[in-house]
Each structure stands twice: as C-alpha cells, then as structure tokens.
Amino acid sequence: MNHPTRLKALSTFLAAQRAKLTPQAVGIEPGLRRRTPGLRREEVAQLAGVSSTWYTWLEQGRDIKVSASVLEAVSAALRLNSDERKYLFALALDTGTGISPPLQEETTVISPSLRRILRELHTCPTIISNRHCQIVGWNEAASHVFMDFERIPTEKRNMIALLFERKEFKRLAGNWEQFVSEFLAIFRAYYGQYVDDEWYDTFLREMSATYPEFNPLWEKSRVSTAPEVLIEFRHAKAGKMHFHLTSLQVQGESDLRCSIYTPDADSSTESKLRKLMAIKTRAVPSD
Template sequence: MKQEPRLKALSDFLKNQRSKISPQSVGMPSGSRRRTPGLRREEVAQLAGVSTSWYTFLEQGRDIKVSASVLDAIAGALKLNSDERKYLYDLALDNSFHPKLSIGESTAISPSLLKILQELKYCPTIVSDRHCNIIGWNEAACHVFIDFRLIPEQERNMISLLFTKKEFRSLAVNWEHFVKDYLAIFRTYYGQYVADPWYPEFISHMESNYLDFRQLWNQSEVSEAPEVMVEFRHAKAGKMVFDLSSLQAKGESDLRLSIYTPVENSSTEMKLRKLLEG
C-alpha cells in the first residue's frame, strides 16, 4: 500500500536529521563499524528516552499515536531549531491546515498590498502564495530577475523557475544557497499543507526531471523566514548585493513577500536606479 504523503515526509525528515548529527557531539562513541553517517535509530531513542521499537515505527512512517512531550524529546535529541520543530509537529501530529482555496484557484492581491509593491520602488519584491506561485511583483523585480510578464501564468512558480530558467542560474553568485533558502520556505508550507495533493505531485515532478532539485530537497532544510544576504552578477549592472527579507502577509490567502533591499554602503541602489531609468 502506498505510504501517506504526510508519513513519508515525516520518515524522510527524521532519517535526514539523524544523519546530520555526529555521535561525538552527543557523547556517543564513534566506533569503526558505522555504515552510515550520523546517529543510529537506537541512539536517537536512547537520547529521547523512548523505546527503540517505538522510534523505529515513527521513523518508518507508521501511523502511530504520538504526544507533544515525546516529540519535544525527539526534537531535542535531533537538535532541531524552532522551524524544524514546528515542521516535525505539523507532520507527526497531523496539524496540517486544509486549504481553504480550491486547487488552481487564483489569489488576488489586495489594493493595500499593491500599494506596498509600488512604494518599494528600489527594493525588488516578489509576492507568492503557499505553492510558491508568483502572483505579484514590482518593476524592480522585473529588471533584476526576469520579466515575469513574459512568462505564462501557469508557469510562474518560483521553485520551478529556479531550475528551469537560465536567468536565475546565471544571476546568483551562489545559486545553490539561493535555491536552498527558497526550498526551506517551501518545506515549511509543505508541513502546514501536507493534506494538499498538489505538493506530492509537484515534488514528484521536480524530482523526476531535475536531479539537482532532488539532491537539494533531500537535505530537508526548514526555515519559515530566512534573512540572508545574496550576491547577484547582473548581466547589465554587474555585482549587486541585497539583503533578503521574507515577510508573510496575515490572512487566509497566506501570501509571502520576498523583499530584496540593496545593501547599505554598496553601489547596488545606484545601479538599480540606472536600470529602472534606462
């Protein structure tokens, strides 16, 4: 029988997080007979104070009952940060929200949000929904990234574009880190809306068609709102450096603003002004 997407996601996440922890870092002997990196299942169980068989069932993605207190112990054993803990709880406790919008239903941008986009004239900004579909942008974003108006609406998915458009691959100085930040946000949505069949279908499509997507997705990074500095090599403007802030708009639409602010004391804003004027 095919495993439920929620349980498979939980299984993959636990295995991946376990593999990241060195035995020495938690006081376990490294040994010479370890065939895989990280901790063994029985070691995670020991650190969390649960039975090995129970933890094995959980990691195998079996549909068993878990409590918040036990999940706290497992999260501590696996050294999860706050975003990773929330992702674990969403999957293990089946806290996923059921989408209030129908699949494929478009999300409108409110007039107030449009006003914000216009005011952020020198900060390239992209508005996306919980599927990472791009539903809004400002003029600065078109000049720095790609003219989103030229992309058919059904193809305006940020995750997909990062892997399919050469403009994105050539723009980011460290493309892999740039992509990992978006995938970390995407995984947060996945944990919240794992009941939405769109996610496993999309992930399966990307894994089947893009090997680098599969490799980066399997690293299981989770972040609700990463704040990082990104460096671009723009075809016309040259080096541009931005601070990326990811802000979530409250409400049922679950929209997110990805705002790229020119780094202070750099020439980025001046270059951006020239792009907009030219």
C-alpha cells in the same frame, strides 16, 4: 497529503535530520566502526529517552501512536529549530492546516494597499507569492533584477519551477544552491502545513522527474518560514549585487508571502540598481 505520503515525508525528514548531527555535537564518543552518516537511530532514541524500537518505527514511517511530549523529546534530541519542530509535529500528529479552498477560488488580485507597498519599495526587488510559491505580484525592481515575469504565462509563474527551469536564475545567483535552498525551505514549511493538499505531491513528482538536481536539494529537508540571508547576484548588466532576503507572511485568508530583497548598505548595489532601472523604466505589471 494522504496518510501514506505524510508518513513517508515524516520518515524522510527524520532520517535527514539525524544524518546532519555528528556524535561529537551531542556528546557521544564516535567510536571506530561507524558507517552511518550522523547519528545512529539508537543514539537518537537514547538522547530522546525512548526505546530504540519505537524510534525506529517512527523513522520508518510506521503508523504508530505518538504524543506531543515524546515529539518534544525527539525534537530536542535532533536539535530542531522552531520551524523544523512545527514541521515534525504537523507530519507526526497530522496537525497541519489541511485542505483549504483551491487557489483558483481564492482571489489572486493583491490588495491596493499591498500594491502600493510594492511601488514604495522602489529599490528593493519584491515578489509576492502564494502557498504554492506561485508568483502573483512583483515590482519594477524585481523585473530588472530577475526577469520580466509579465512575459511568462500565468500558470508558469511558479518560483520553485522557474529556479530550475530558467537559465537566467542559474546565471544570476552567485551561489545558486543556497538561493534555491532558501525557497525550498519555505516550500517545505508550506508542505507540512497543508498536509491534505495533493497539489504538493503532484508538483514534487513532476519536479523530481524533470530536474535531476531537484531531489538532492529537496532531501536536505531544511524548513524555514522566514529565512533572512545575504545573497550575491551576478547581474549580466549591473555586475555583482548583494541583497538581504527578508520573507514576510501577509496576514489574511489568501496566505500570501512577500519576499523582499534589500540592497546591502555596505555595497554599491542600490546605486547599480538605480542606474539599471534608469535605462528603461517600466510600469508595475498588472496581475
């Protein structure tokens, strides 16, 4: 991410976080003449113990000097969680990982041990993706619940793009916006981490130009490296299914992520999935 783009991302993020907070949530009397959603800039500045002018410049994305201690104060004022704080620091201090080797130069063949884990998670649909959210592996259960990723060209297997492009996902997710927001939160965490990878800016421009509903969801500026949520699917053949999404980082140079959908123990999801998979067994696809 180049310097101007990084500062623009910082500006968008701060404004979005400020808009989420109400005066009452931070102990400020709202008053009668309030047209700004959430807090005003000067209110954030007051909470952080900095000048209103300095915070305004920071939120405007001006190229100013910032310190870790002041950013800590801003994080506290905006009630940022751990992942949001890391994202703020990466953008404001330019402390992201930076440019790493292009993905085509990294191995995209998952290890035998990871492939075995995919097989062992027989009734847990599991998807493995890289830092661009490109799908590089999946198991049989994922093919039954989501789609047959083998039929999608390798270069088109981007999870973020598929969520907006494929009608199957929109029909599947009981709350499509929540489903998408969890992946966008992961994507934003990567976006802040790899601050010099221009691929992200190109991808975001393409998504914004292609899908009108993308920007409103992206601009919510959620950040999460490992969301854990309960998701309801409405499968065309199996009916309602409830899964707990757990996202795990795979340690190693390839920077892979394992997204595991565990059937809710208090539902009939696992039995439905077993019946679904019994209809037609498939081999684990090779990547």
